[in-house]
Amino acid sequence: MCKAGNLAEAKALFCDLPSKGLQHNLRTYNIMTDELLCGGLVGEALNLHRERKDKGCAPDECTYNLMIRGLIHNDEMSRALQFKDEMGAKGFPGDVSTCELFVDLVSKGKLDLPCSQW
Numbered sequence: 001m002c003k004a005g006n007l008a009e010a011k012a013l014f015c016d017l018p019s020k021g022l023q024h025n026l027r028t029y030n031i032m033t034d035e036l037l038c039g040g041l042v043g044e045a046l047n048l049h050r051e052r053k054d055k056g057c058a059p060d061e062c063t064y065n066l067m068i069r070g071l072i073h074n075d076e077m078s079r080a081l082q083f084k085d086e087m088g089a090k091g092f093p094g095d096v097s098t099c100e101l102f103v104d105l106v107s108k109g110k111l112d113l114p115c116s117q118w
Helices: 007-020 026-038 042-054 061-073 077-089 096-107
Strands: none
Touching: 007 026, 026 042, 026 061, 042 061, 061 077, 061 096
């Protein structure tokens, strides 16, 4: 739905799942968070991330990578770096596309990040 431009419909479906007896899980949270970020709704994505954690649904490597990429694409560098640090502290590696984004940003002078921190 989201890829087809129906973000509002996807949000409504996501919000309606519990009323149908279906619980959100890490996958549904990740999908919705990614779509919110793709739609430029950073605040909503961050709120959803907090909600997921508050409900005991711990983020995984995929969660961190999609959050970082989405934040970078929305020019939220400081938040992306916070997620990168949290991800590293939890022992999750960055995937190739996330690492490439950081390399690209550093090479273009848009981010001052020593190689040791990638």
